[in-house]
Amino acid sequence: MIRFELFLILLVCALFSWSPALAQGVVEPPLPWKVKLISGETLKGTISKWDFKGIDGSFGHAPWTNFKPDDANRMCKKLLDWRLASQYIQLARMLFTLQDADKLAEAALADAIRRDRNCANEVVALRAEVAEHRRKVIEDRRIAAEKEFQAKAVGADTAKKKDNAPKKKNNAPKEKDDAPIAQPARVISDAPRAQPWSVATDAERAQALTDMKADADRWLKQVNLRYSVVDAKYWVLYADLPIGETKDLAQRMDDMYETVAKMFALPVGLNIFHGKAVVIVSATEAHYRALEMAAYNSMPPPGAIGLCHMVGPKVVVSAYKSQDANRFMATLVHEASHGFMHRYGSPARLPSWADEGYAEYVAAESFANSTTKDDRKPQGLQWIRSGTNNVLNVLHMNYEDGSWPGPDAIGYAIGYLTVDYLVQTNHQAFGEWVKDVKAGIPWEEALKKRFGWSVTQLAQAVKARYRARD
Structure with missing residues (x-):
């Protein structure tokens, strides 16, 4: 009787030790499986080989990333050697790569520690590795997006691309000896590009x-x-x-x-x-x-x-x-x-009138009760309507020679009205003009390119716009 009981114990141990996957590799005999993939397709067949990257069988190769986390976790647990903590750590590593599978991965790590408390350092290291990998992925995406933005922000190749911005009628007064401008010029500037x-x-x-x-x-x-x-x-x-x-x-x-x-x-x-x-x-x-x-x-x-x-x-x-x-x-x-x-x-800096005018425009549009419209706009309108002042003089003021902002800081008011006028005329063209200037193109050249106006025409347009209208 004792010999028979001993035989049964050895038989049970043998059965438990036998597994289709004592280690990663061949599954013998092949294991049948039918499951729905993330794509919605159904995978059906027998598994003959596996590792923590995927499975192979009568259906070909299928990476674990094709499976829903619950299904991948369940099948891996059937295939791995349940006695080894290292197998559960590898299972957790795989699950961390799947979307919304962190809870399953942490459960696998808990299983690993239950089997071998000495693997705690490996668990900590894996968590740190996963966190760093995810941080790096986010960083790489941010850097790629920022580089793409930088290329656009400095007007990269904008002169070569078709301009799909809506065109508006050119209402700027014509200068003497100026030929009519039907469309804004689309030429590649030879100005050095800003870094x-x-x-x-x-x-x-x-x-x-x-x-x-x-x-x-x-x-x-x-x-x-x-x-x-x-x-x-x-x-x-x-x-x-x-x-x-x-x-x-x-x-x-x-x-x-x-x-x-x-x-x-x-x-x-x-x-x-x-x-x-x-x-x-x-x-x-x-x-x-x-x-x-x-x-x-x-x-x-x-x-x-x-x-x-x-x-x-x-x-x-x-x-x-x-x-x-x-x-x-x-x-x-x-x-x-x-x-x-x-x-x-x-x-690269915008001209003084636009640098200050845009800051005033943002202050006016960003929050209710801004004082900009109540302060700057009336001042600018009064100055233009006096009939004795020239907007062109303000457009030529600058920080460098000390002429900015002019008497009574009138540059801020006229800069605000000018930016407001350009945005109302064609906000897309204004954005492209800013990009051109930030790319190193002289602002006067960029104005001609995006709006079809010379500086004198812009000054006349602003004066005409606000001489009788608020």
Whole structure:
């Protein structure tokens, strides 16, 4: 009897040790299987060979990625050696590559640890490997999208492509001796192309952000101030305000960024800043001026409640919260828009009237109760309707020779009206004009290319548009 019982025990052990897959490889005898694939097709036949990449059989080869996670997990468990923790770790590795199979993969890792507690380090290593792989996939996609955007933002090959933007009638007054322009010229400029911003890796972006935060912390320490900090999606906001108000302001800044990004058809969620942009908001003018001196060794111009500093790839916006909340927000958006445009495509700068005019336009369109329309527009209309002023003079003003912004800062008002007019005339052409300028094409040449107008014609068109109409 004892011998018979011993025989049964040995037989059971033999049966359990026998498996069609003590290791990866041949399945003997072949295992029949019928299952519906992700594609909806049905796979039917016998499995004769397998590994953690897929199966082979009478149906040919089928990778595990073709199967629903539950089906792949169930069949692998039939094929693997259930005694070996290493087999479950490999099963988890495969499941991590399938969509929505993380719970199954973690269950396989738990099975591995139950079989051998000494494999815990391998489990930790696998999780780290999977996390790094997924991070790299996301990084590669972001870099590819950013490079594609950079190529478009600096007008790459735009002159060679057919322009499908809707054409509008050219209402600009004709200059003397100017031939009528039926269509905007489509020629390839021989102007040297601007160098686009380099596309940073995740590590480079993280380091840039660390450096910029260190700068801000150092400036605050120099003037003995401690501000609350909120890391938003596109900005790092330092503010001498209640934390709730700081968070609300950070959200409004993110909303503003996405509004501007939409205007220029950026891929959703694309962050064009060098890591992020830094925004420092002080509760008082005294603190604001002290920080400006500590950071840039200069004092803000009289009446300025905000400034944008663009140093290489870095963008820092500094402002103080004036008593007029709407004016403060309009200023903050205006200055932040400069930072956005600085990082758009390349460091090439728009002409002064457009650089400031577009910032005013964004401030006017980004949020309700903006003071821009109430302040700039009436000033510009009055100036044009006086009959003694020439818009062309404003279009020729610039930062370099000190002529900007002109008497009573009229450049801001006329710049705003000019940008508003161009956007209303053909918003797609305006976007392409910006890309051309950022690509290094002289703005006057780009204006002719996209709108068919000379600078004089643009000045006359703006004057004609606003002389009798608001």
